[in-house]
Amino acid sequence: MTGGETDAPASMEKQFEDFRVKLDEAGSLRERIRAVVNEIESITRLMHASLLHVHQSRPLSGNKITSVEVLExxxxxxxxxxxxxxxxxxxLCECPGEYYRFHNDWRSETQTVVSLLAxxxxxxxxxxxxxxxxxEKLGMNQAEFALDIEDYLIGLCFLSNEMPRYVVNQVLAGNYDCxxxxxxxxxxxxxxxxMLNLRNDFLRKKFDSLKYDLKRVEEVYYDMKIRHLANGDSAEDNGTQGQS
Structure with missing residues (x-):
């Protein structure tokens, strides 16, 4: 057996030992990230539960709840x-330059957070x-830890998904200007x-849902116009219709 053949198993073993160490470190880091993300999820559930009150079409306990009170x-x-x-x-400071390696571990939760804040x-x-x-609100304004643009945009699409339901319930509550x-x-x-050239398939699908949300709100608004319930001057209304 030659020297080269003897060295081969040893070098292979060292390589895989290095892999083991790196994978263990990444796994430990991911567990710590997940622990924080679980806490973020808990807070977003509380926020979402509180915000559900803005969709009420009837006063609660005889008293109309204002959006200011709901937002507290x-x-x-x-x-x-x-x-x-x-x-x-x-x-993440412990692994500089690897933001996007672990990004998926908090991406979905951050999109939800953006939608709630928006x-x-x-x-x-x-x-x-x-x-x-x-x-600024999330403290994600550092060079190595910023809010991903696509996460922000998807969060805005989630925001638009809330609007048709909000509009319908506001109309039922008598807010005809909503x-x-x-x-x-x-x-x-x-x-x-x-204006965007959307290359992300998921973001493109969410943009399609935004278009559907817009259409649903248009239908509510036009129905109110027909019934002479809509508020607002005609010049502004015509300008809005021209953009849609």
């Missing part, structure tokens, strides 16, 4: 989310939560998305 509980959870994303950033922001302001604003406002918002959001 979920808004109180935002600082907790920021702290958890800070812990996530600390874990919905809360819209309820408060009637405007879109910008990418930089979402990053469809016009939501239609204008979704029309602008849809137009902004059309």
């Amino acid at each position: 509980k979920p808004k109180a959870q935002v600082d907790g989310l920021k702290e958890l994303y800070g812990r996530l950033a600390e874990v 919905f809360m922001h819209w309820l408060e302001t009637g405007k879109l939560l910008m990418h930089t604003e979402a990053e 469809p016009r406002k939501v239609l204008r918002f979704l029309t602008d959001l849809h137009a902004a998305f059309r």
Whole structure:
């Protein structure tokens, strides 16, 4: 047996020993990431449960609940989310340059977080939560730990999925101005998305759902126009219809 043949098993063994160490380290890191993500999921469930009250079409216990009151509980959870994303950033600091290696471990949860924050922001302001604003709220504005653009965009699509239900229940509650406002918002959001060259298949599918959401809100608004229930001046309405 030659020297080269003797060395082959040893070098193979060393290589696989190195693999074992690296895989164990990655597994340990992923477990720590998952622990933080589980806490993020718990907070988002609480936020979502609180926000469900905005969909009520009838007053609760005889008293009409305003969006300001509904937002108190979920808004109180935002600082907790920021702290958890800070812990996530600390874990990832141990493996610089490998953000996207572990990205899938918190991607879905972050998309949900963005949708909740964007919905809360819209309820408060009637405007879109910008990418930089979402990053600031979550503390994801570091060079090595930023909010992925596709996660932000998918979160906005999840936001649009909430709008048709919100519009219908607001109309049932007597808020006849809501469809016009939501239609204008979704029309602008849809137009902004059309500027993008979407290569991600999932994001493209979610964009298709946004178009469907817009259509459903349009139907509610036009039905109200026919019934002479819609508020707003005709010039603004015509401008909205021209964009859709």
